Amino acid sequence: MHGTWLCSSACWTPSRPANRAGSPRAKRRSRPMNSHGKVLAGIMGGTLLSASAFPPWADVLHTAMLAAVGATVSFLTAWLLQHIVRRRRR
Numbered sequence: 570m571h572g573t574w575l576c577s578s579a580c581w582t583p584s585r586p587a588n589r590a591g592s593p594r595a596k597r598r599s600r601p602m603n604s605h606g607k608v609l610a611g612i613m614g615g616t617l618l619s620a621s622a623f624p625p626w627a628d629v630l631h632t633a634m635l636a637a638v639g640a641t642v643s644f645l646t647a648w649l650l651q652h653i654v655r656r657r658r659r
């Protein structure tokens with residue numbers, strides 16, 4: 570019957586022919602299983618879930634407000650210095 574099959578029985582024949590070296594199915598390669606993204610998502614989700622139950626929200630709000638003020642002051646300082654340098658070049 571088929572020389573590539575281990576079980577060659579007269580009453581059983583395979584539904585698909587064996588993958589030969591020249592067939593398109595033999596050229597396809599399977600990808601290795603990659604679960605890194607799922608593990609990372611699980612770690613991040615667990616961290617955020619456990620951290621969301623405990624932080625004092627007043628401290629979080631205070632930190633966010635200070636970060637916004639710091640970013641605004643930094644932007645305005647950079648813009649003002651750039652404006653001064655441009656005026657001196659003219």
